[in-house]
Amino acid sequence: MIYFDNxxxxxxxxxxxxxxxxxxxxxxxxxxxxxxxxxxxEKLLSxxxxxIAKLLSxxxxxxxxxxxGTEGNNMAIKGAAYRNRNKGRHIxxxxxxxxxxxxxxxxxxxxxxxxxxxxxxxxxxxxxxxLERNIRKDTILVxxxxxxxxxxxxxxxxxxxxxxxxxxxxxxHVDGVQGIGKVxxxxxxNRIDFYSxxxxxxxxxxxxxxxxxxxxxxxxxxxSGGNQERKIRSGTENVAGAVSMAKALRLTFLKxxxxxxxxxxIQQLLRNRLEEIDGIQVHTPIDYAAPHILNxxxxxxxxxxxxxxxxxxxxxxxxxxxxxxxxxxxxRTLVAMDVPxxxxxxxIRISLSYDNTIEEAEEVMKAMKQTLNQLRKVMN
Amino acid sequence: xxxxxxxxxxxxxxxxxxxxxxxxxxxxxxxRIALIPFPKAKIExxxxxxxxLLNGENGIEIIKSLKNIFGIQSFSPAIKVERDxxxxxxxxxxxxxxxxxxxxxxxxxxxxxxxAFELNTNEINDTVGGYLLSQIPGLTVNVKxxxxxxxxxxRKEAIYLSCETIKGAGGLPLGSGGRAMLMLSxxxxxxxxxxxxxxxxxxxxxxxxxxxxxxxxxSKEKVIDLARKLVDITKVSMxxxxxxxxxVQQAIREQVPENYTMTxxxxxxxxxxxxxxxNREALAIVTxxxxxxxxxxxxxxxxxxxxxxNTPILRPLISMDKTDIIKIAEQIDTFEISNRPFEDCCTxxxxxxxxxxxxxxxxxxxxxxxxxxxxxxxxxQGVEVLTIKPGSxxxxxxxxxx
Numbered sequence: 001m002i003y004f005d006n007x008x009x010x011x012x013x014x015x016x017x018x019x020x021x022x023x024x025x026x027x028x029x030x031x032x033x034x035x036x037x038x039x040x041x042e043k044l045l046s047x048x049x050x051x052i053a054k055l056l057s058x059x060x061x062x063x064x065x066x067x068x069g070t071e072g073n074n075m076a077i078k079g080a081a082y083r084n085r086n087k088g089r090h091i092x093x094x095x096x097x098x099x100x101x102x103x104x105x106x107x108x109x110x111x112x113x114x115x116x117x118x119x120x121x122x123x124x125x126x127x128x129x130x131l132e133r134n135i136r137k138d139t140i141l142v143x144x145x146x147x148x149x150x151x152x153x154x155x156x157x158x159x160x161x162x163x164x165x166x167x168x169x170x171x172x173h174v175d176g177v178q179g180i181g182k183v184x185x186x187x188x189x190n191r192i193d194f195y196s197x198x199x200x201x202x203x204x205x206x207x208x209x210x211x212x213x214x215x216x217x218x219x220x221x222x223x224s225g226g227n228q229e230r231k232i233r234s235g236t237e238n239v240a241g242a243v244s245m246a247k248a249l250r251l252t253f254l255k256x257x258x259x260x261x262x263x264x265x266i267q268q269l270l271r272n273r274l275e276e277i278d279g280i281q282v283h284t285p286i287d288y289a290a291p292h293i294l295n296x297x298x299x300x301x302x303x304x305x306x307x308x309x310x311x312x313x314x315x316x317x318x319x320x321x322x323x324x325x326x327x328x329x330x331x332r333t334l335v336a337m338d339v340p341x342x343x344x345x346x347x348i349r350i351s352l353s354y355d356n357t358i359e360e361a362e363e364v365m366k367a368m369k370q371t372l373n374q375l376r377k378v379m380n
Numbered sequence: 381x382x383x384x385x386x387x388x389x390x391x392x393x394x395x396x397x398x399x400x401x402x403x404x405x406x407x408x409x410x411x412r413i414a415l416i417p418f419p420k421a422k423i424e425x426x427x428x429x430x431x432x433l434l435n436g437e438n439g440i441e442i443i444k445s446l447k448n449i450f451g452i453q454s455f456s457p458a459i460k461v462e463r464d465x466x467x468x469x470x471x472x473x474x475x476x477x478x479x480x481x482x483x484x485x486x487x488x489x490x491x492x493x494x495x496a497f498e499l500n501t502n503e504i505n506d507t508v509g510g511y512l513l514s515q516i517p518g519l520t521v522n523v524k525x526x527x528x529x530x531x532x533x534x535r536k537e538a539i540y541l542s543c544e545t546i547k548g549a550g551g552l553p554l555g556s557g558g559r560a561m562l563m564l565s566x567x568x569x570x571x572x573x574x575x576x577x578x579x580x581x582x583x584x585x586x587x588x589x590x591x592x593x594x595x596x597x598x599s600k601e602k603v604i605d606l607a608r609k610l611v612d613i614t615k616v617s618m619x620x621x622x623x624x625x626x627x628v629q630q631a632i633r634e635q636v637p638e639n640y641t642m643t644x645x646x647x648x649x650x651x652x653x654x655x656x657x658x659n660r661e662a663l664a665i666v667t668x669x670x671x672x673x674x675x676x677x678x679x680x681x682x683x684x685x686x687x688x689x690n691t692p693i694l695r696p697l698i699s700m701d702k703t704d705i706i707k708i709a710e711q712i713d714t715f716e717i718s719n720r721p722f723e724d725c726c727t728x729x730x731x732x733x734x735x736x737x738x739x740x741x742x743x744x745x746x747x748x749x750x751x752x753x754x755x756x757x758x759x760x761q762g763v764e765v766l767t768i769k770p771g772s773x774x775x776x777x778x779x780x781x782x
Binding site: 027034036042043047048051059060243246247250 | 596597598601713716776778781782
């Protein structure tokens with residue numbers, strides 16, 4: 001089996017699994033319990049918090065454990081909107097955000113907030129000038145993803161940060177789910193107020209994530225309850241999840257040190273081979289794109305059919321994003337990038353991890369060519 | 381153009397007379413410790429100032445680690461130039477070109493400690509400023525509020541150029557003022573008091589009272605974490621004396637009327653701390669007391685409690701408001717830890733209405749019915765001494781899970 005769908009989810013590191021199992025079985029105390037068993041759990045949780053903070057170069061009290069990217073994005077956006085609704089009701093985001101941001105924005109629109117969805121260029125990037133033009137007196141929040149989950153475009157976070165430095169009252173949320181461990185980003189240096197992560201995108205377990213909340217940035221909590229996580233995220237803490245996430249993040253950062261350039265080579269190889277094939281159009285831009293994502297369309301062949309055909313050969317890739325692949329509408333990102341709807345309908349996403357090899361890439365390309373030939377024969 | 385050195389200005393040290401070398405030595409030691417991660421950097425110290433020669437090490441990172449060092453008033457990244465007007469002009473130009481962004485203003489501030497130099501301060505300002513204006517298009521002068529202030533310092537051995545002055549931690553070099561014991565509870569105040577005492581040059585050893593099962597491992601953990609924060613600031617290890625206090629506290633409960641237990645407890649703690657101080661050859665005790673904050677910190681209370689020793693009790697926070705104390709606690713990153721909700725020796729057995737104006741005669745009378753001395757000696761004997769070492773990575777039993 002060749003797994004090329006790492007933007008959907010990654011295979012958990014066995015070390016992360018080991019931590020999860022050990023903590024779940026031996027240190028299952030509730031960190032809020034007063035007895036020493038609870039104390040151990042609390043210690044584990046705070047060590048996880050410290051380690052993650054250190055890896056992200058932020059302070060431990062800026063780390064809040066969540067159930068993943070969707071929760072982090074909801075907490076940050078709704079929390080900041082509700083907290084500041086008396087200051088203003090205008091929010092700026094992009095038209096290619098992940099559903100957990102986009103749909104949250106649509107909900108806020110129902111509640112009387114005004115949302116500006118910035119368009120993107122043909123490479124999938126927002127324009128900073130455009131962003132600045134749309135800033136108003138009542139703008140309270142800007143939410144822009146770091147790396148697009150479908151095509152891999154890196155958004156100009158540094159430039160946006162520079163612009164926002166002139167507007168100190170506007171909060172800045174960055175959805176970091178696809179970028180973490182693949183595209184380095186300095187959080188404090190880029191005046192980011194909220195930054196969300198999901199562990200299963202870096203070989204941790206599903207159901208665990210982090211929301212970074214800058215010291216001093218305030219938001220209204222979405223859950224009422226036992227006031228865990230400094231009252232921002234009530235609910236008994238997932239200690240084993242947090243510990244395994246800390247481990248997964250450490251191992252990922254370790255692999256990142258030497259892994260980016262081999263990954264870029266694999267991406268380049270795939271891109272070169274795909275571009276040789278008639279009727280294939282690569283959507284992932286050449287510059288300012290993450291090294292792990294490659295998105296392309298095949299004219300005349302429905303992506304779903306292609307994926308199932310590859311699956312029979314033990315190769316796993318995606319249509320657009322896993323989260324929206326069950327919907328029948330074409331990719332919002334590709335449409336925003338001005339890709340014709342017919343092409344957007346037949347897009348395929350390959351997404352890599354540091355464990356994938358150039359041999360696997362060769363094999364996938366061979367299988368793709370075969371599959372294409374077979375399908376084209378049948379479908380023409 | 382890159383800076384090649386960091387100029388360190390002494391604060392109060394420069395007002396010291398014959399002892400100045402001792403202070404400078406202590407400061408040099410602190411700086412040397414801070415520079416351990418940067419092996420190529422070298423220190424040059426003189427009576428008036430110190431230079432860190434970067435030798436290719438990262439200046440920004442070094443500045444970060446110098447910021448916490450007590451005894452430094454300010455520092456500036458600088459370039460050394462030979463005493464020659466042409467060389468001065470060239471170096472100034474290169475430095476300014478590396479910093480200048482369109483539309484920015486500048487001024488030149490010359491200082492001449494060596495009057496033998498061929499130009500006086502005004503002439504240096506004119507010569508360098510005029511040269512820069514002629515060479516960099518778009519550059520303008522703003523004397524009142526310039527974006528770039530180019531400082532030219534002419535000294536005997538060379539000229540130094542710098543453009544920014546970064547505020548240091550102030551105070552006096554660590555250890556230049558001798559050793560004191562810090563009574564460290566789990567609260568907000570005592571770590572701040574410790575920090576301020578260290579800032580005045582004291583070397584601190586912490587004393588914590590531990591009363592299992594009335595106080596838990598987690599409250600001890602909390603104090604260790606607090607001590608670790610103080611160590612993080614100075615990068616110098618600190619001893620933490622953990623006193624087994626349960627028996628003394630129980631005896632007080634049994635022997636002393638309830639409204640006086642608080643007063644008595646503090647007196648016993650002070651006696652024990654003083655014994656440890658004596659053994660450790662320290663010369664003072666530091667507490668986090670702030671006047672009027674709680675019952676034990678009224679003037680009458682302090683008068684009754686302080687009776688048990690004539691060792692100097694230093695109270696750096698005595699006249700500070702709680703909000704100001706919290707501000708410092710946040711700065712030194714202890715506030716969060718102090719806020720963890722565990723009982724400590726000061727919060728257990730708190731009487732419903734402690735005496736805010738206890739009388740010495742009364743507390744002496746109550747304590748006279750029982751001989752506390754053996755219990756005190758036992759507590760002193762049973763002290764567990766931990767050495768909190770610098771390096772924020774604490775070893776934990778769980779490390780393999782991370």
